[in-house]
Amino acid sequence: MLSLAAGTVLDLAPDAVVACAAEAGYPLCGVRLGRPRAEAAGVAAALRATGVGLLDVEVVRLLPGPLSDAHRELAGTAATLGARFLLTVSQNPDEAETIDRVAELAALLAGSRTRIALEPMAFTALRTRADAERVARCVPGTTVLLDPLHLYRAGTPLDVAADPALTGYAQLTDVGSSAPPSDLAHEARHDRMPPGEGVLALAGFVAALPPDVPLSVEVQSDRLAAELDPLARARHVRAAAQRCTTGVAGS
Template identity: 65%
Template sequence: MADRGPLSLSAGNVLELTPDGVVRCAAEAGFPLAGVRFTDPRAQAPVVADAVRRTGVRLLDVEVVRLGPDGLTDAHRRLADTAAVLDAAFLLTVSEDPDEARTTGSVAALAEVLAGSVTRVALEPMAFTAVRSRAAAERIARAVPGTVVLPDALHLHRMHEPLDAPWPADLVGYAQLTDAGAAAHPGDGELLAHEARHERVPPGEGVLDLAGFVAALPAGVPLAVEVQSDLLAAEHTPLDRAVLLRKAASAVLTGGS
């Protein structure tokens, strides 16, 4: 596949590591990009910045703002401020607010916090959140200039969205590359959430049409490898896991086995 963007090590693959540890692991495993999750953004930001300087790995995203009906919280603002200070490309955001207009307002408020930085809001639709369709995510993103939609192959599949439907270049900043087993969880949000957080499989080892998914993306967008798997965590060290996932993703992108 031509014109594919760089790979990123998502934080979910190596949850036992500290944020700066994720950056160092990404470098050792051959990823040019990484994503991080913080437990204390302001305290952890300096060591992450140091890891970025030392390794040359750039931050693709910071996770995760979970928007609720009460709008932005101080914790949301702290995370956004940290993402901006670290020059992360995106702030991964999901909504648990069933009111789309209110969600749009919260996304706009979050974008305002990030104004003047390189960081953009990336809204991820999932079947077990309030934004549970591609169309809804696109409406919200188009209503807030600079906001993008974050396509995840597993979530699109579980929302019954076609993986090979083309994406507009102005609405996608990056995408999440993953795979899924054959099991289906129709209409059961708890099971879908459990699958996404514990039962993903490496790219190319499941049932998803990843060739179609990647071909439908705008050329050159980064691909965050996102495989939260209890099985992989039990069988491999974080570094071995990261190397395995980089090789699996690369094989998918080159058409290898």
């Protein structure tokens, strides 16, 4: 099942992301909330009006030190909205402290349907899939979000079977060159390509995922944003994702 990732249409307000997902034919979407309390009502209304499901809310960024009020507010809003996952990344090099903070987040979400999804990225403290899975195993119910771009840049083969107990969902995206850029974060935030239009071996990646794992189509691309309006962009990357998953996984 495909989901429209917030990153694909960052030029839209969160409630407009939901409407865009519905019009572009996605059953699910994700939202990035900069002002959770102020934006929650609009998102909730859009979800009710469209019937689109909320896959994830972005993004908790864990730094050294305690959880902030902003972290708590975002977690509470994700739970209230009924998101399946709260996307979480760690910039804290102390793994034991990261585990403690993830456990605190999990406690805040207890009783809701929302689970933490840790995303490993080569430019964060949890660089690899193994790093994120190690932390997730320490906090029951925590999952890992697998992004093929980040796995590839961290040197993780894309066709290694994912652990069904730990894999919450995955992203679909692509990259134009096998050569690593000088700035991995810039590539991830500005230079992605629609799935199947770059160099990543996405058929093997999708085949290695557990059955029925949702696929969030995340294509943060300055080029696409300049060429296509949000709805056209959402439709374009959805068609690309369907071509990639035909005969491999459900879309």
